[in-house]
Amino acid sequence: MGKAMAAVILAALAVIATPAFAITGNWVKDTVHPYVGLVVFYDANGQFIWRCSGSLVSPTKLLTAGHCADTAEGAASARVYFQQDAGVHFDPATQHDPVTGYPDTCADGTLGVMCATSSRIYNYGFANFAGFPNIHDVGLVTLDQAIAMPRYGKLPTAGLLDGLGTARGTKGTVFTVSGYGLSLRVQDHSALSNISFRERLMAQSTLVNLNSALTDGYNLQTQGNGDGRGGTCSGDSGGPVFLGDSRSDVIVAVTSFGLNALCRGTDFGYRLDNADVLDWINSHK
Numbered sequence: 001m002g003k004a005m006a007a008v009i010l011a012a013l014a015v016i017a018t019p020a021f022a023i024t025g026n027w028v029k030d031t032v033h034p035y036v037g038l039v040v041f042y043d044a045n046g047q048f049i050w051r052c053s054g055s056l057v058s059p060t061k062l063l064t065a066g067h068c069a070d071t072a073e074g075a076a077s078a079r080v081y082f083q084q085d086a087g088v089h090f091d092p093a094t095q096h097d098p099v100t101g102y103p104d105t106c107a108d109g110t111l112g113v114m115c116a117t118s119s120r121i122y123n124y125g126f127a128n129f130a131g132f133p134n135i136h137d138v139g140l141v142t143l144d145q146a147i148a149m150p151r152y153g154k155l156p157t158a159g160l161l162d163g164l165g166t167a168r169g170t171k172g173t174v175f176t177v178s179g180y181g182l183s184l185r186v187q188d189h190s191a192l193s194n195i196s197f198r199e200r201l202m203a204q205s206t207l208v209n210l211n212s213a214l215t216d217g218y219n220l221q222t223q224g225n226g227d228g229r230g231g232t233c234s235g236d237s238g239g240p241v242f243l244g245d246s247r248s249d250v251i252v253a254v255t256s257f258g259l260n261a262l263c264r265g266t267d268f269g270y271r272l273d274n275a276d277v278l279d280w281i282n283s284h285k
Helices: 003-016 277-283
Strands: 036-042 050-054 061-064 076-083 114-120 120-123 139-142 175-179 186-187 192-193 201-209 220-224 239-245 251-258 268-272
Touching: 036 061, 050 175, 050 251, 061 251, 175 220, 175 251, 220 251
Parallel strands: none
Antiparallel strands: 036 050, 036 076, 050 061, 061 139, 076 114, 120 139, 175 201, 175 239, 186 192, 201 220, 220 268, 239 251, 251 268
């Protein structure tokens, strides 16, 4: 690997080392994918450590990023909120949302319906971006309560995206991202100003690359800038990257990292259409 490329990767890792990645740009409220949830992780003492996004692929199996389900860094339990506005009423003074219970309880009547707990967290092998670009950035959270949904996210078939890496005219392939993270990150005169609605939003992006030194068959690089498009930011990590428009349920990647601290530019998802990844996911009930 050349020094220039190594410098790019090191810079990328410096940006993405935070435990979570929101929807930016031309986003809309996501009422289409009710199985996408806001995932809160706690340490062994029950203290909040970070939040991410995730998707149910069955009543009890929630798919997220490996750096979210990082037990080596302290993730010991989790709680998942499936309300579209899961943290909209969060009060900074009380550090609590009185409507949903976010981030530390499930509101009355929501446990097992729109909220679930978990003490079973699994990491595919993510270890602080070791082995880049194959960073094994997939995690699973097994829920204590089964959540009934009209439908669930669908896993891809092995190699589903491979043809996009070689076929001509595929750079315009559309993907849809969904998550609960920051909705706007802007530069002011002195600091970064973050706006977080803590609600499920989605946006469309387009394919950039599958076979560069940053992707190499393991990551999906998409472009969120431009008319009618949007991307990801802090808090979206682990959220689904759907192949196709907003009607799609096929999750081909989980939101993993970005190269820009301002959440502008290209985004990267860790691909799920790898036989080994699919075998690992399917090995957990």
